[in-house]
Amino acid sequence: MKMTVKEVANLTGVSVRTLHYYHREGILIPCEVTENKYRYYDATNLEQLQNILFLRELDFSIQEIKGILADPNYDEMDSFKKQRHLLQLKRNRLDKLIALLDQKLQGEETMNFKPFDMKEIEENQRKYQKETQERWGNTDAYHQSEQKTKGYTPENWAAIHNETEAIYASFVANMDKDTADPIVQDLVVQWQNNITKHYYNCTNEILAGLGLMYVHDDRFKENIDEHATGLAQFMSDAIGIYTAK
Amino acid sequence: MKMTVKEVANLTGVSVRTLHYYHREGILIPCEVTENKYRYYDATNLEQLQNILFLRELDFSIQEIKGILADPNYDEMDSFKKQRHLLQLKRNRLDKLIALLDQKLQGEETMNFKPFDMKEIEENQRKYQKETQERWGNTDAYHQSEQKTKGYTPENWAAIHNETEAIYASFVANMDKDTADPIVQDLVVQWQNNITKHYYNCTNEILAGLGLMYVHDDRFKENIDEHATGLAQFMSDAIGIYTAK
DNA sequence: ATAAACTATTACCTAAGGTGAGTGTCAAGG
């Protein structure tokens, strides 16, 4: 069920250009990019796109959307609830504007500007964002990551992806060894460097935190275990030993 | 009841920069601009601003808003009715999005993109615009005017205003003469040239149409008669004689 | 084999203001 850009565009109503843009911005990365740079999208991509459209509807900027969706503790249902609330606020605002218009249709000379006000909505948007940022725990890391990833091109993303996958592969290839084995410990260092290089300064403390998340956060765990069952636990253990020193 | 930019900004929630911008774009011209370029707004300006905010809410561009508000046959009540309809469409759309979100909250895996669709709303916006453009009668003139006035700066507007007022004053000064008097007829020519120079190619046919509007369209009539009671009729008659030749 | 219909990248363009620098103006209090 791979879909081309055009097919996605037709199905969803977003333009091809927008898909290109979302790719470059790193908020919707096609499941497959062939050698000749053709983009192909799958069902997961479509779901992500739907999420993006919801957030866009709520007037979040693309950068903000990136932050929300990249949140390691992102809770879809919780997010939907907040989105619902924001949509309701917007509807209330429209209701007030319609009411004001009705007054004017009655011939009332009303000089009212409150219905145009966006303060309440903006306040809730900020609240939403603040919560996700707090969940990132380390705001410094979050901001660094935001800054760094801002300018990444699709080529950059592809390179990062390859590099990351290579380290994953090495981990898988050494899963029979002890987690304290120097080879495995070196992979942990590579992993840490990879994060620092591409996202944010990954200190030992943060690395320790990540190690714990890899087993306790299902989103992370599932992702990692796709490379090999048990990999998440293995990496987490290896990181634990490394950071304990 | 003159208000400064800041006061208007505080009252309406619109930024000072936006007021500057609306001035330069010619969609909200302060009732008074002092020698040192300070802007002062009155109640009429506020009403106009409210209209602008309504139209902005409906996603009309500033240029489109200019076209709508400059429509010589602009009917406020009719406009409100259409605005109401558009706002309702927007609300319906929000309702659908909320419903979709509710489905997702129920855990349904729905891959629906229709609620994001803007086609219906855009279609109605086009309909709205088309109607006002048609009322301009001469679409060529409308477009010329749109193009020309696009680049006008506040200084341009002030100059045009002065020039126009000067002709009005001359008309007033000669209201005791016959409308066929060469002096009056020359003012008609100046009037025609003024329009051609600043707005669009004002042919004799169009001028004749304007002459009729000056007495039949209350918006025009009131505006003109502010300079002197009976001026609208006087100008209309003079134009009638000129274009009859 | 060729045309139609895709795909890609690059690069420039837009709307509706935001932001900041530098400067002029006004009202109030000392």
Added chain:
DNA sequence: CCTTGACACTCACCTTAGGTAATAGTTTAT
């Protein structure tokens, strides 16, 4: 009369979320 803080002005550059070519490679169907 002077100063000071709040306000006013313009100028000029910046931003977002893509739109719109132009140019060129690819796929697919005939």
